Amino acid sequence: MSSPFIVDAHVHTGFPGMFYSPEVDARSLLLRMDRLGIQYAVNLGSMRNLLGGSLAEMEKAQAEHEESEGRLFFCGFYDPHQGREDLAVLKRAVRLSGFRGIKIHPSFTKVPADDARYNAVWKFAKDHDVPIVSHTWSVSTYNPVQALSTPDKFEGHVKRYACVRFILAHSGGRGTGRLEAIRLAKTYPNVYMDFGGDIYCRRYFETMAQEDILDRVMFGSDFPWIDARSHLTRVYLADIPAASKRAILRDTAVKVYGLE
Amino acid sequence: MNVDRIIEKRASEKLVRILELALFDANLWLGKPLFFPLAEELLPSELEPLLGKFHIQGALVSHWDAVRLSAQDGNQALMAASKILPKFVYTVWTGLPTTPREQGPLPGFGPSDPLVRGVRLFPQTHHFQLAPWVVGELCTWCVEHNLPLFLWHVEIRWDDVHAIALAFPRLHIVIETQWQKILYHVRDLLSLLKTCPNVLVESSNFIGQDHITQLVRSFGAERLIFGSFLPVNDPYAAIGMILDADISPQEKALIAGGNLRRLVEEVRT
Numbered sequence: 129m130s131s132p133f134i135v136d137a138h139v140h141t142g143f144p145g146m147f148y149s150p151e152v153d154a155r156s157l158l159l160r161m162d163r164l165g166i167q168y169a170v171n172l173g174s175m176r177n178l179l180g181g182s183l184a185e186m187e188k189a190q191a192e193h194e195e196s197e198g199r200l201f202f203c204g205f206y207d208p209h210q211g212r213e214d215l216a217v218l219k220r221a222v223r224l225s226g227f228r229g230i231k232i233h234p235s236f237t238k239v240p241a242d243d244a245r246y247n248a249v250w251k252f253a254k255d256h257d258v259p260i261v262s263h264t265w266s267v268s269t270y271n272p273v274q275a276l277s278t279p280d281k282f283e284g285h286v287k288r289y290a291c292v293r294f295i296l297a298h299s300g301g302r303g304t305g306r307l308e309a310i311r312l313a314k315t316y317p318n319v320y321m322d323f324g325g326d327i328y329c330r331r332y333f334e335t336m337a338q339e340d341i342l343d344r345v346m347f348g349s350d351f352p353w354i355d356a357r358s359h360l361t362r363v364y365l366a367d368i369p370a371a372s373k374r375a376i377l378r379d380t381a382v383k384v385y386g387l388e
Numbered sequence: 389m390n391v392d393r394i395i396e397k398r399a400s401e402k403l404v405r406i407l408e409l410a411l412f413d414a415n416l417w418l419g420k421p422l423f424f425p426l427a428e429e430l431l432p433s434e435l436e437p438l439l440g441k442f443h444i445q446g447a448l449v450s451h452w453d454a455v456r457l458s459a460q461d462g463n464q465a466l467m468a469a470s471k472i473l474p475k476f477v478y479t480v481w482t483g484l485p486t487t488p489r490e491q492g493p494l495p496g497f498g499p500s501d502p503l504v505r506g507v508r509l510f511p512q513t514h515h516f517q518l519a520p521w522v523v524g525e526l527c528t529w530c531v532e533h534n535l536p537l538f539l540w541h542v543e544i545r546w547d548d549v550h551a552i553a554l555a556f557p558r559l560h561i562v563i564e565t566q567w568q569k570i571l572y573h574v575r576d577l578l579s580l581l582k583t584c585p586n587v588l589v590e591s592s593n594f595i596g597q598d599h600i601t602q603l604v605r606s607f608g609a610e611r612l613i614f615g616s617f618l619p620v621n622d623p624y625a626a627i628g629m630i631l632d633a634d635i636s637p638q639e640k641a642l643i644a645g646g647n648l649r650r651l652v653e654e655v656r657t
Contacts, residue, residue, distance in 0.1 A: 130394050147572045150598050160597070164632075270568065304425050326569055326595060328625035329426065330618065353571060355597040361628025364399040370392040378391065 132167040135381035136356060138297055138324030138348025141192075142175035149352040154192040154200055157351055161199065164356055167378075168387050170348075171202040172231045172261055172297070180207050180214065186221040193226025201228040201385060203261060206252075207237045208245035215252060222256050228385045229259040229295075234276040236263065241281035250289045259293035259384055264321075266303030274301065279308035286316050293384050296321040297348070302329060313341040320384050323359065324348030333366040333376070342372045346381045403443075405631055411444045412476075412645030412652075413623070414506075414538075415564060415592050415615025418469055419452035423567050430619040432469035435477060442623045444616065445645065446476030448505055448652075454482035455513055460492030463501075467493060470503045478505035478652060480538055485516050486525040496526045500533055505652045506562070508538040511548070518548040520555045527556045534654045536560035538590075542568050546576040553584035560586055560651060565593035566617055574599065581607045591643065592617035592626045600633040600643070609639035613648045 143152050151160065154171075161169060171192075177185040189202035204221045206214045221227050230253055234241040241262065253260045262282065265274040279300045286294050299321040300309035306329070313319045321344060323332060336342045347363060349356035363373055382388050418435075421427040430438065439447060449469070454462020459482035466479040473479075481504050486496045495507045507530055511518040518539075520527070530537055539549065541563055553561050561584070563570075563577060570577065570593055580587050581603070592615040594600065603612055614630060616623035630643050 133391050133394070147596070148574045148578075149596060150602065302424060302426075306426060326593060328593075328617075328621040329424075330428075330620065330622045332622065352597060354595050355599070355629060357632040358595040358625045358629050361402055361631060362622045362624035364395060364402055365624050370395045370399075373395045374391050377395070 130165070132161070132165040134164070134166040134347065134377045135387065136161065136166050136169040136349050136351070137295075137346040137381040137385065138322045139169045139171050139351040140173055140175060141171055141352070144175055144352060147353070152352045154196065158196055158199065160351070160356070164360065166356070168199050168201065168381075169351075170228060170381065170385055171200060173203060173205050177205045178231075178233060178236060180205065180210055183217050183220055186217060186224060186227070190224040190226050193224075198226070201226050201387060203227070203229040203231045205231050206246075206249040208239045208243060209237060211245060211248050215248060218252060222258065227258070228387070229261055231261050233263040234281070235265065235273040238273060238276065240276040241278075242284055246285060250285050250292060253292045254289050259295060261295035261297055264296040264298055264305060264309065265301035266305030268301075268303070278305050279312050283312060286312060286319055290316065290318055292318060294319050295346070295384065298325045299323050299327050302327060310336070310339050310341065313344045314339060320344045320346060320380065322346040322348035324350035325354060328358065328362070333363070333368050337368050337372065342368060343375050343380060345376050346384070347377050402631060406443050406627060408637075409627070409630065409640060409644035411442075411614060411627065412648045413439075413444045413447035413616045413618070414562065414590050414613045414648050415566070416447045416449045416618045417452055417620070418449055419465060420456070421620050422452050422456050424620045427620040432472050436474040438618065439474065439477075442616070442618075442627070444623070446649070448478050448480050448648070449473070450480045450508060454508070455510060458492075459484050459494060459510075459514060460490070463493040467501065470501075473503065479503045480506040480508050483507045483509050483526050484514060485522045486529075495535070496529045500535065500657055502657050504535065504657070505655050506536045506538050510540070510543050512543045518544055518552060520552065523552070524555070527552065527559050531556060531558045533656045536562050536651050538562045538564055540564045540566060541570045541573055541577070546573070546580060549587070550580055550584065553580070553587050557586055560588060562588045562590050562613065564590040564615065569593060571596050578603070578606070581611060587611070588613055588647070590615040591629065592621060595625070595629060598634070600629055601635055604633075604635045604639050609635065609642040610647055612643045613651075614644045
């Protein structure tokens with residue numbers, strides 16, 4: 129078998145609580161990566177970390193980075209409700225060798241993405257040259273908090289902090305948010321997206337190719353929610369050139385998260 | 389070997405293995421999709437090339453009008469489409485309680501339409517209880533015709549399905565994993581499979597890690613049937629889950645098409 133080359137740009141660790149998942153920890157994730165030919169993964173936050181920045185969780189993630197011999201990278205988390213405390217954690221975490229960015233989640237923290245309370249974390253990302261990745265989705269009739277994370281709500285920050293690499297996780301979801309994600313990526317060169325989760329939209333890759341933004345798209349599984357195998361076959365068999373598949377499966381994430 | 393060559397090689401290998409699966413799709417939709425504003429409408433005339441593109445040899449088709457408008461509108465649209473449906477493509481009609489008797493084409497009265505191979509209920513959208521005292525007559529009719537009953541998980545309460553499955557042990561009940569994630573209900577789903585051997589699962593959004601392997605190990609490959617959710621979803625998502633699952637080739641073949649073919653063949657039209 130050839131050497132693993134794929135980057136999974138969207139994983140989590142820890143018991144999700146709200147659903148059943150047979151494997152949730154870093155060691156299981158590594159074994160899974162070996163089986164699927166995945167070289168690196170970016171942990172966008174343990175479930176515990178998504179409740180607010182925690183130095184202990186950052187140190188645990190760093191230990192996992194070292195135990196994995198540099199294959200598991202991680203992000204910190206910023207909750208505007210406890211901005212000062214989270215920035216203090218991020219200031220320590222940014223010095224850790226496996227640290228690669230900051231996750232925000234407007235729907236989870238219930239602070240809309242365009243709120244001025246995010247200014248501090250965007251400035252932090254600029255000052256430390258690290259990307260920001262956010263949960264994004266479409267307006268949802270059955271999950272109203274998703275309206276806090278629609279891609280258009282990030283535009284002010286994206287524009288103001290044009291040097292900060294910004295990743296729209298889930299590509300704006302399965303509805304009209306995806307059109308907004310595409311518009312942002314076409315307008316701003318610092319905008320990227322992953323299709324972690326059940327973003328199985330037909331012609332997703334072909335649409336991104338037509339819009340000339342395939343080089344902004346990254347593979348992400350959303351472990352432990354989703355099995356990476358649901359995405360890999362569709363990337364391999366998409367009607368796009370092999371070089372674009374390489375960018376999706378590896379190159380773009382390596383560049384955006386600075387993995388090599 | 390450079391990465392592009394590896395990617396091309398893997399793509400070729402996957403295509404060969406997909407052909408071996410002999411796919412038969414339980415979840416394909418004609419008409420303008422509801423809930424997914426960016427998804428394209430699928431016309432009956434587009435079915436044959438679409439199935440060919442994804443190496444799907446046969447399918448059960450449903451119609452979005454059944455949800456958007458009414459059960460009868462959906463069934464009428466399927467009747468209209470049936471004249472030009474490709475070979476090995478059959479229909480899933482939408483049912484209502486048999487009392488009161490309502491106008492329009494509905495399953496449960498007399499012989500079924502020759503192309504019908506399944507009945508679906510939308511208890512929530514169409515405002516009725518999924519209980520034996522409401523849908524019992526229709527369930528009995530389905531058993532008489534050996535027609536499987538399809539249910540979106542977002543339309544049911546798990547207690548209700550459990551009661552129906554126990555009351556009608558010869559009725560095949562297929563729990564469909566759309567149009568929202570079934571992931572958050574898998575604890576209920578697996579318990580239902582354990583207690584009700586006549587319950588099966590459709591696979592289009594059964595995408596939790598190792599869920600296919602676990603279902604097969606615990607309950608057998610006969611309990612899962614492939615669904616693409618075309619044209620909303622990329623079918624290679626659901627196909628990839630079967631293709632790369634840690635189960636035997638025989639088990640993959642059952643899930644990909646064998647189980648559904650058997651259900652289709654057993655229908656008494």
